[in-house]
Amino acid sequence: MVSVNPVGRRALALILVASLGLGGCAAGLGGGTYSRTEARRAMVVQFGVIESVRGVQLEGTKSPVGTVSGAAVGGIAGSSVGGNRGSAIGAVLGAVAGGLAGSAIEEGVTRKPGVEVTVQLENGQYLAVVQQDEGEQFMPGERVRILRDGGTTRVTR
Structure with a gap:
């Protein structure tokens, strides 16, 4: 299990709340x-x-919000993996994977x-x-x- 420090937890919670709000931002097309x-x-x-x-x-929408939010969450989660060098690599890989996931989640939520x-x-x-x-x-x-x-x-x- 990946442990996230308290600052990371707050950032993660804030980003998740912002991402969930995306569905409410989409303009109606009816x-x-x-x-x-x-x-x-x-x-x-x-x-x-x-x-x-x-x-x-x-x-759904494909704005930078989902990608950036996902990258931030992934980077925070990835940075807590491994020690010194491993945490930097984990942060980069986590940010890339999180960005892709965040973009896909945004598109799916707003479809x-x-x-x-x-x-x-x-x-x-x-x-x-x-x-x-x-x-x-x-x-x-x-x-x-x-x-x-x-x-x-x-x-x-």
Whole structure:
């Protein structure tokens, strides 16, 4: 078992708390979620009928936070292995392994289920929109609204 000194334990606890908070930082990507910058902005509204719906996965975030947090935890844990030279090597190896693990954990924690909704617009054109699955059960044949502002497109009821 690897022993970690009290300072290392506090750093480890702080980093773990910060890493767990990553899930709360991810912006919603569903049809009912708006960013602050989208408030009071005009959107073009089109109507159509849902042609098909399929589940997809929205990949998680890949910011430096997960990598750096993991590297710090790994470096602290690795430095407590071995003596003098061994602790330096352990710290480097621990930091590398921790960085890779932290990055993977961040991506996994922030990954979200999504839906790809294909809509036939009133003009006959087809449009597919991918958005976060917020529990709305879109059904083929259902009439929906398409909202566009030039950068964001969403499907709503």
